[in-house]
Amino acid sequence: MNAAPTPPKAELHVHIEGTLEPEMVFDLARRNGIELPHESVADLRAKYRFSDLQSFLDIYYANMAVLRTEADFRDLAAAYLDRCAEQGVRHAEIFFDPQAHLKRGVPMETVIGGLHSALADSDVSASLILCFLRDESAESAAEALRLAEPFLDRIVGVGLDSAEVGHPPSKFTEVFARARELGLRAVAHAGEEGPPEYVREALDLLGVQRIDHGIRALEDPELVERLRRERIPLTVCPLSNVRLGAFAELSGHTLPALLEHGLLVTVNSDDPAYFGGYVDENFDAVRRELGLSTEQLRELAANSFRAAFLDDRRRDEFL
């Protein structure tokens, strides 16, 4: 899958567990002596036909069973960072889902230790964002944050992901307040499948500095105006939105409308091993299917540095 070269950029919305390619699922299963319920890589890949977010999450969480040791997490992150280097991604802010690992008996230090060692060895600038699973309890999120406290120097912020509808941001007000008290940045998935109200709650109750996805904000003109006025970045994931059914086809994606409204939009891959491409494939797809100009693609790439959790000096170096 060779995408046309695109400008240097940051990736701000990628789940490290969503970079677990089917080949690596098999390699890690072999290394860890795990029997898989799939006959082959092709058989597993053939199961990646999703109707909505939940149908994807079911297989995303099931595949994580192969991630057991610090070396597994290190190898996973190292493979993603190698892709970044190939694709002109100069900076990455990487989500991880510790509750999904803690639940399987994998300690926080194994997860963060493995991911961090790959980041420390890479030439690509990168940081970690600990995501809370919104379909788990607020107490479970608080426990995850407590377990992460010894490793705060290895985390730039917290996020909120997993099944959105029925799990509003308001459920996590306290744990986000605690995270901000600890000096962490905050982001949240909102308006992917959930209503514009969830985007408002994420801003007002969780104090987030970016919205992940946010595509449904367009249903609410006042909210769009607020996002524009307050320069709240939206980390949009075009191929993901099509694979999970938010848009029937990429040609119907509202990315151009978000840009026309003057919003600070970025393009990202979300779960590239599942959705048909890394960040360059997303750039290439929006160029082809939405007819975005070179100028618009450059603006999207520049936005990714504007929206990143970088200090001004480092941001200027990238821009």
Ligand code: ADE
């Ligand atoms: N976890 C991994 N990918 C996700 C997505 N697109 N939305 C919500 N949670 C996720």
Ligand code: ZN
């Ligand atoms: Zn996501």
